[in-house]
Amino acid sequence: MKFTDFNLKPEIQAAVDEAGFKEPSPVQKDAIPLVLEGHDLIAQAQTGTGKTAAFGLPIMSMMKGDGSVEGLVIVPTRELAMQVSDELFRFGKSAGLKTATVYGGTAYGKQIERIKQASIVVATPGRLQDLLQSGKIKINPHFIVLDEADEMLDMGFLDEIKNIFTFLPKERQTLMFSATMPNAIRKLAEQILKNPKTVSITKSETTNTNITQFYYVVQERERDDALVRLIDYKNPQKCIIFCRMKKEVDRLVAHMTAQGFKVSGLHGDMEQKQREVTIRAFKQGGIDIFIATDVAARGLDVNDVTHVFNYHIPFDSESYVHRIGRTGRGGKSGEAITLVSPNELRTIKRIEKDVGTKMTTQVIPTRMEVQNNRNDALITKIAETQITDKAIELVKTLQHDLDIVTIAHLLASMVQNEISVKGKDNIGLGLEEIELLIERAMQNRGGGGGGRNRGRGNYRGGNRRRNSNSGGERNGRHGRNGRNSRNGGGRS
Numbered sequence: 001m002k003f004t005d006f007n008l009k010p011e012i013q014a015a016v017d018e019a020g021f022k023e024p025s026p027v028q029k030d031a032i033p034l035v036l037e038g039h040d041l042i043a044q045a046q047t048g049t050g051k052t053a054a055f056g057l058p059i060m061s062m063m064k065g066d067g068s069v070e071g072l073v074i075v076p077t078r079e080l081a082m083q084v085s086d087e088l089f090r091f092g093k094s095a096g097l098k099t100a101t102v103y104g105g106t107a108y109g110k111q112i113e114r115i116k117q118a119s120i121v122v123a124t125p126g127r128l129q130d131l132l133q134s135g136k137i138k139i140n141p142h143f144i145v146l147d148e149a150d151e152m153l154d155m156g157f158l159d160e161i162k163n164i165f166t167f168l169p170k171e172r173q174t175l176m177f178s179a180t181m182p183n184a185i186r187k188l189a190e191q192i193l194k195n196p197k198t199v200s201i202t203k204s205e206t207t208n209t210n211i212t213q214f215y216y217v218v219q220e221r222e223r224d225d226a227l228v229r230l231i232d233y234k235n236p237q238k239c240i241i242f243c244r245m246k247k248e249v250d251r252l253v254a255h256m257t258a259q260g261f262k263v264s265g266l267h268g269d270m271e272q273k274q275r276e277v278t279i280r281a282f283k284q285g286g287i288d289i290f291i292a293t294d295v296a297a298r299g300l301d302v303n304d305v306t307h308v309f310n311y312h313i314p315f316d317s318e319s320y321v322h323r324i325g326r327t328g329r330g331g332k333s334g335e336a337i338t339l340v341s342p343n344e345l346r347t348i349k350r351i352e353k354d355v356g357t358k359m360t361t362q363v364i365p366t367r368m369e370v371q372n373n374r375n376d377a378l379i380t381k382i383a384e385t386q387i388t389d390k391a392i393e394l395v396k397t398l399q400h401d402l403d404i405v406t407i408a409h410l411l412a413s414m415v416q417n418e419i420s421v422k423g424k425d426n427i428g429l430g431l432e433e434i435e436l437l438i439e440r441a442m443q444n445r446g447g448g449g450g451g452r453n454r455g456r457g458n459y460r461g462g463n464r465r466r467n468s469n470s471g472g473e474r475n476g477r478h479g480r481n482g483r484n485s486r487n488g489g490g491r492s
């Protein structure tokens with residue numbers, strides 16, 4: 001199936017071509033024809049499945065562009081409001097359809113001015129209710145979209161949503177998108193939708209197959225070391241580390257910064273301006289690593305996130321899907337990496353079952369393995385580097401006093417930091433032991449807690465992995481000065 005099969009307005013089709021979308025995603029295939037036929041819709045789809053275009057393209061294709069507000073999209077968070085707006089703006093700009101973004105924490109004046117000129121308003125529930133109730137705006141949109149409806153209910157916006165609908169026209173087309181369909185969502189749908197059609201993307205389609213999922217079993221106290229080691233090993237271009245609590249975000253930001261990484265935190269207590277600046281820096285590459293809570297990163301749409309790390313496993317399967325959906329976007333591949341303690345193994349198994357996916361168990365790489373990786377990356381980099389006139393000049397100057405072998409040794413020692421890895425050698429549990437713990441957890445015998453102590457003896461002296469460099473002293477004395485090489489060494 002192609003986008004041209006939908007017979008969208010030529011300007012909207014041109015925007016699809018310009019965005020480089022080749023083939024409609026499953027939710028787009030199902031939803032776009034139904035919306036174009038004028039039906040109300042209830043669609044089960046996560047972020048990352050192309051849901052914004054699934055509602056945006058057909059409603060914009062049907063808009064008159066008469067200068068009034070024809071569409072209203074209600075979303076749970078400011079971040080999602082900005083992202084949905086950006087996406088709708090690029091689809092609608094050639095058709096002259098302007099978008100206004102409306103959320104709390106900023107001045108009313110400018111937002112009201114923008115609404116007056118917009119065809120589509122993308123708003124969070126609180127600020128939208130304020131504007132409607134106080135009579136600051138009067139709008140009559142025909143197309144109304146509730147995006148991430150389950151999130152809005154989880155965040156306690158049910159009353160606001162019901163109230164907002166009292167200000168909206170009875171004659172309308174209403175579309176509801178939700179990642180999950182709990183009872184509260186079905187009840188709300190009964191109240192605001194008329195004879196809706198249902199679109200449900202099956203489990204295997206909701207989990208993006210571009211994302212490879214791993215988990216590592218570590219003791220509680222090893223989480224920080226494991227995270228640093230894995231980032232050293234994976235060398236992500238851009239990654240998000242998810243934490244459960246704001247406090248943990250702050251602590252990890254301090255820890256990772258001290259280790260020489262370019263990181264920034266994102267959580268609900270940050271000023272709006274600061275959040276926008278941080279997100280922009282992450283998108284543009286000024287920051288490599290984002291450390292965030294679930295709510296803060298919800299809907300975050302950065303196309304080139306290569307890795308998602310779960311510092312702690314989330315409590316529920318939906319959060320897991322939301323989190324890992326930050327990578328592997330727009331047809332690219334990504335990795336999702338979860339750290340679990342032995343007593344969280346049962347949670348991993350439950351999530352695998354709920355989501356209908358399989359995660360691969362792995363063992364945290366040793367220092368030697370990371371070093372080998374870095375060596376390889378450095379060798380590739382050297383092989384690909386063009387020899388410049390300046391470099392030749394430098395060597396010629398050095399040759400006045402030194403022979404060529406000494407010069408080579410000196411230059412090599414200058415890049416030593418790029419390939420030296422700090423920290424203790426063995427972190428986390430070995431494969432055999434993980435298997436044993438899983439077996440016990442699933443049989444409900446002994447629980448995970450017992451595994452914590454058992455964990456030590458079994459693998460330490462054993463055949464845990466090849467190249468295990470035992471007896472590795474923490475090399476803390478040398479500090480982490482070489483760490484700024486993290487961003488240079490090995491990255492292509």
Ligand code: AMP
Pocket residue numbers: 020021022023024025028046047048049050051052053087301303329330331
């Ligand atoms: P969403 O689920 O709306 O958050 O979309 C996730 C990402 O996929 C966004 O960056 C979209 O621009 C992109 N996208 C949406 N539909 C398609 C498509 N049919 N082909 C390629 N990329 C798409």
